[in-house]
Amino acid sequence: MARAGRTGAALGAATLFPQVLTRAWGEQEDKHWLDLAVVQGPTAAAVEKAVSLFGGMERFVKKGGRVVLKPNMSFPAPPAAGATTSPEVVAAVASLCLKAGAGEILVLDNPILQPRVCLENSQIKSACAKIGKTRVLAVTDRKFFTEIPVPMGKALKKVEVMQDVLNADAVINLPVAKSHGSTEVSFGLKNLMGLIWDRRYFHNDIDLDQAIADLGTVIHPCLTILDATRVMTEGGPFGPGHLEYPQKIIAGINPVAVDAYGVTLSRWYDGKIFSPRQVKHILHAAELGLGEIDPAKLDIIRSKIS
């Protein structure tokens, strides 16, 4: 854990002086301990690098397997608004999946607003149009969801989840980093709410933060790639809001780890500093044993490419 300590110290400092201390540590030979890969650079290349630091897409995608990508394409906003996942990120991941031999790549969301316009305005549909075996679909009709029990859930006891997700060989979560009125911030765990049918229930009937954490016990992305190329630091999730441009891709296997790191990416709501524990849904997820919430305890590889 010596390495972990070093990473933590670097991270602590990096949150204060990111430009000074962020440095490329290069590829590691033994990757089994790696928690997060943080790559700064041109979007598609950064995605590729981050995935390669985890041993390449072949590690996550079986030959001929069915892959579900879950970007945030819930809002009819252009990529520049920062409300949706960058189409470049989605296209890069889909291409990697294709290269890894995926049999079918479904890019799915249950958008909050008009589905067709969300898919078009986010430009995710057009970005993936020419990638083989890839389909970008809005799944909104209840008949495409199946109810499953949530045995570990504290607030959520059962939930209707997209059948494609239940049948997938691999789910890759592609959230965008942004602020969120209800849950302070929105990263990987919050992004999974786009795979269920009844979101109203989360707000109206049960504790939203706990429900998001509970959902994390039944939907298990094998990889989370957080799009922090731009971060909407206030006004989220739809905006319009203030944007910052870290130009970073954060990849991780553990959803809580990615989200915990995401919190440290920026100040939020005009200068407010959150610790991951202050974000209740991330805290609840950690309490459920879903992952490490303390960024200081994470093994992180940082890389900067040009």
Next chain:
Amino acid sequence: MRNRTFFQTAVQFLTLAAFVLLLFLTVYPISQGFPYDFYLRLDPLAALGAWLGSGGIPAGFILCLFVVGLTLAGGRLFCGYLCPLGAIVDFSDLLIRGGKKSHPEENDRLRRGRNLKYYLLLTLLLSGFLGFSWFYVFDPISLITRSFTTFVYPAAIFLANIFLDLARPLARYLGLTGLAHASLSQPLYAANFVTFLVFAAILGLAYFSRRFWCRYLCPLGAGLGFLAWCAPVRRRVEAGCTECGRCRSACPMDAIPADPRRTVQAECTGCRACARVCPEAVVKFGWVPNPRRKEYRSEVDFSRRGFLAAAGTGLSLALLGRTNPARADHGPGLIRPPGAIPEPEFIRTCIRCGECLKSCITNTLQPAVFESGFEGLWTPRHQMRLAGCEQSCNVCGQVCPTQAIRALTLEEKKHARIGTAVIRKEKCIAWEKNRLCLICDEACPYNAIVFKMVEGRKRPFLDASKCNGCGICEKVCPIQGESAITVSSQGEIRLRRGSYREEARRRNLEFKSKELKDTFEEEPPGSGTVYPPK
């Protein structure tokens, strides 16, 4: 029916197919300048309605001059060949009457009734000129467009979804991912029962006679009948007629009087059934050198009594319409589409064709039933609880044939404010039940809803100067029943002409402003829901 010509059947089939295709294509995103409302533009009555309502006729209606010219030259050919409602009436007559010819006595009994359509036209025109417009009720093109939009189209989608459901296992088996996920969003329209009953009644009238609607009721047919009276291309009977009467019972329009050499020109649609059944082959259609010659004439016999009754009805309706409370107050819950011209003109100019309802991507536009008073029947209104107004879409104005909803660019449309949201604190679960809910804030495209801390919890506040009334908040509010945030018409911008953007700026409405933000700073307890506080 054997006496129908193949030509007529073919043309009517094509016209119906074109009508359905155009309506089918009237969806987001539309292409500029494509004549989605082609059939409405052909309709002189719709053009008249637009003119009486707003004092101007949109350029698209230039097409109706074609119908006027066609009628002046060849009589009511529009009715016989081009009218989609006429085609449907003909086809359904075939089904309902099973090819039965008109019984001459039946026709005799009903004959005086055909003046009804002229009286109706007169009533419509008179009340229209006096400021109460209801052309839409009987205008055939408006009627059929509205009918197909509000019940044929939803039914077609419903059936298509059943088909897709049935095909889904096979699609999955074959690995057809797109087909396996295909599911069409089901359009729903208020008042579909009412619209259907009117339409079904029109078809059901086949029980009394063929083309009942066209013979006795259609005001457009009446208007074209007037234009047709001296058309040089018309029916004529050459020497050799034996007065066998076959043409009389073959005529779907009862346009052949007791002397079969004559023609009631105002009724003849040029379908040529008479020519087809004539055993002597003496009935011809073609150029007549002097159409006003007596042997061709057979006038419509108006009665002075009927004329006066029609005028009286038109006058009374105009008076009733103009003294109805709906004129003074169109109700706070009635949200008109963005770009709708000022209310009194809007109600007069809208011909209730339903193109806007058909093209609306979210299905928020619904035909009013009673929300807008009797005069506002079938006018479009937003039903926000069903869906909000998509801010990337401006098709309703683009497809409106009379421009009762103005065609606006997206930027202009954004500023064409349709109302203002109001947070109903007593219903809001974030205010009243301390729940973590800011879905309205999440979904608002303009960040007009923000949270502020009151008594340690986040509560939604509204900045009315950023709200354009799109109603997405009202739609997404998770509580059951009526939403805790509702749009009222307060603050709507309705302009006959000129820029909405400039008007919004004049009123200090900036839908992009960033002054008010989400904040964790505490507000005093007892704060309202509107920010800045009054």
